[in-house]
Amino acid sequence: MASQSPIDELNVNFQHVFESLVFEDIRASNCKTSPSLRADIQRKTLSQLYYASNSRTIDENPTDSSTLYNLHIQKYFSIVDEQDLSRGLDSFSRGALSLSSSSKNESKQWSLKDIRNTSIFQELENDVSKSSRGLNNIPDFEKALEFSVQLEKNKSEEEKSTKLQVTKLKPCEPEFKLNVTLQKHVPPYPQVRLSSISEKRIEGVTTKVYPTSSKVSPQIRCSMSSETKTEEIVKPNPFRTAKEQLIVDQKKKNAGGISSSTSNEPTYGSRTKSLGLRRGLNSPFILPIKDAKMNESETNNVETKSSGNNEEKIIDERLKNIEPRMVELIENEIMDNGSPVNWDDIAGLEFAKKTIQEIVVWPMLRPDIFTGLRGPPRGILLFGPPGTGKTLIGKCIASQSRSTFFSISASSLTSKWIGEGEKMVRALFAVARVNQPSVIFIDEIDSLLSQRSESEHESSRRIKTEFLVQLDGATTSQEDRLLVVGATNRPQELDEAARRRLVKRLYIPLPEFAARKQIIHLLMAEQRNVLDEDETDLICRQTDGYSCADMTNLCKEAAYGPIRSIALSDIEHISPDQVRPITKEDFDAALCQVRASVSSQDLELYEDWNKRYGSAAK
Numbered sequence: 001m002a003s004q005s006p007i008d009e010l011n012v013n014f015q016h017v018f019e020s021l022v023f024e025d026i027r028a029s030n031c032k033t034s035p036s037l038r039a040d041i042q043r044k045t046l047s048q049l050y051y052a053s054n055s056r057t058i059d060e061n062p063t064d065s066s067t068l069y070n071l072h073i074q075k076y077f078s079i080v081d082e083q084d085l086s087r088g089l090d091s092f093s094r095g096a097l098s099l100s101s102s103s104k105n106e107s108k109q110w111s112l113k114d115i116r117n118t119s120i121f122q123e124l125e126n127d128v129s130k131s132s133r134g135l136n137n138i139p140d141f142e143k144a145l146e147f148s149v150q151l152e153k154n155k156s157e158e159e160k161s162t163k164l165q166v167t168k169l170k171p172c173e174p175e176f177k178l179n180v181t182l183q184k185h186v187p188p189y190p191q192v193r194l195s196s197i198s199e200k201r202i203e204g205v206t207t208k209v210y211p212t213s214s215k216v217s218p219q220i221r222c223s224m225s226s227e228t229k230t231e232e233i234v235k236p237n238p239f240r241t242a243k244e245q246l247i248v249d250q251k252k253k254n255a256g257g258i259s260s261s262t263s264n265e266p267t268y269g270s271r272t273k274s275l276g277l278r279r280g281l282n283s284p285f286i287l288p289i290k291d292a293k294m295n296e297s298e299t300n301n302v303e304t305k306s307s308g309n310n311e312e313k314i315i316d317e318r319l320k321n322i323e324p325r326m327v328e329l330i331e332n333e334i335m336d337n338g339s340p341v342n343w344d345d346i347a348g349l350e351f352a353k354k355t356i357q358e359i360v361v362w363p364m365l366r367p368d369i370f371t372g373l374r375g376p377p378r379g380i381l382l383f384g385p386p387g388t389g390k391t392l393i394g395k396c397i398a399s400q401s402r403s404t405f406f407s408i409s410a411s412s413l414t415s416k417w418i419g420e421g422e423k424m425v426r427a428l429f430a431v432a433r434v435n436q437p438s439v440i441f442i443d444e445i446d447s448l449l450s451q452r453s454e455s456e457h458e459s460s461r462r463i464k465t466e467f468l469v470q471l472d473g474a475t476t477s478q479e480d481r482l483l484v485v486g487a488t489n490r491p492q493e494l495d496e497a498a499r500r501r502l503v504k505r506l507y508i509p510l511p512e513f514a515a516r517k518q519i520i521h522l523l524m525a526e527q528r529n530v531l532d533e534d535e536t537d538l539i540c541r542q543t544d545g546y547s548c549a550d551m552t553n554l555c556k557e558a559a560y561g562p563i564r565s566i567a568l569s570d571i572e573h574i575s576p577d578q579v580r581p582i583t584k585e586d587f588d589a590a591l592c593q594v595r596a597s598v599s600s601q602d603l604e605l606y607e608d609w610n611k612r613y614g615s616a617a618k
């Protein structure tokens, strides 16, 4: 059996592979009955065949390829000209103009311009030569298709066979942009109705020209892009996709000067949010999505300088280079004064409480006395075992210091976007300066300012550095009334530069006997109980080594004693004062349930660290 000629082989493979593969999604989407898509399929095949047959290597036998063209072109026009709309597009009667200029029957997927694969045109690149006349371009092409038919020429000339290899490629930007010149057609090539094409420039389309070989069919010349961009007169591409049409229409519309931004309808997200303007703590929340008028009226305590007819807003100097979005985020972190905590609610910790009052409360009350050397330190560190009241002290400062209280956690400063973390830190300190006197309470500060190491992530390192600079760097002035209070139960993990900046390092130890007794009195005051002094002392002796949180849990467990002694059936009807009071026995039962949560080894660690770095109690 004579071996198949390259063109037969190509046609068979090409036809089969191409149709089966590249069109499989059409079949999959079960749209084969729709005439416009069937027309697309034919158009696609045609254009593929055009370019495949234009590569000199396979165009051995032009009659075969033109037979193939004619076969497909008959199919194509039979669909396109069919009057019955269920079977065809009846486009003929609407005139070639509508067909060739509109993209009615062209889906974005299958338009001519989709024939894209740099490897095909790299092949062509050697063969195609500069077209003799001005190029008709079709706008730059978009991404290459997922599938592309990769024509690979066998190296050995004698085989002259061209294997089709379909490979699945990732969508890729074509390194080469194909500019197709569609010139007056001459049979037997398909009569693509070109009457509508007129010399017109499509803005923004640049053409690049490659030499095309003389053998390439005079009707279609492919010219490859080259490094030099040249502007050429371009003809409108009859195969313009809806997207391109939209681009061109928009360009025309914009050229008409109708700019939507001056209209008064609400602008969603396109305006810079007015939230970046300086707002008081209690100003109403301004929705970022508002029309311009609403924002003008609502932004409060923003100085406006009316110069002539346009009002200018003066954003606080110190927030100038901070992104409004950041300011909004930080302002959301400001702890509105939640449930107030008094110093008396905190059992024990007399030394820590006195020091903090010295540093935080008095300077806020008498800034005239506490200046210069007496100026309050910038940073305090509260360290100690878990459950000893560090966070409680933070809450107490928030309610007692009458300053702007920022409760910041590591998570509120870290962001998934690179570079956002340090911006957040900068925004935090800028907003705190604007709202000073301010207290920035950072719980579990060790997670933010742990020892810097080689292996740590770049972004967390940058956040730390920004923090250290803001805490005590070139930009900070001594007059700023800012206080950073850090709480941690892992002081040994703190970075030494941070440790240096947290001048006062207060050890929050486990509660002593008296503190434990105070916690029991504080908590039992709200419940009916029959504990006497001796029993209370006994309980305090039995809870040596318990933290305040452990004492709290013990009292909660003991309070369940009387409830557990009620029969389930009565629980529904019993009134609160029928519940018996809490007794010593309930505490004995609770002591079996609630143990100390801090081990003696841990305790030694804290004691050591306190001896080395702590501000020892007098």
Ligand SMILES: Nc1ncnc2c1ncn2[C@@H]1O[C@H](COP(=O)(O)OP(=O)(O)OP(=O)(O)O)[C@@H](O)[C@H]1O
Pocket: 345, 346, 347, 348, 349, 384, 385, 386, 387, 388, 389, 390, 391, 392, 393, 487, 488, 489, 519, 548, 549, 550, 552
């Ligand atoms: N000194 C205290 N006086 C009264 N109650 C306390 C005291 N310390 C802690 N508590 C009780 O223990 C609970 C936990 O306290 P807090 O959150 O301050 O502990 P912490 O030191 O922050 O612990 P951690 O280090 O685990 O964060 C508080 O809600 C409070 O009820």
Ligand SMILES: [Mg+2]
Pocket: 390, 391, 392, 443, 487
């Ligand atoms: Mg805490």
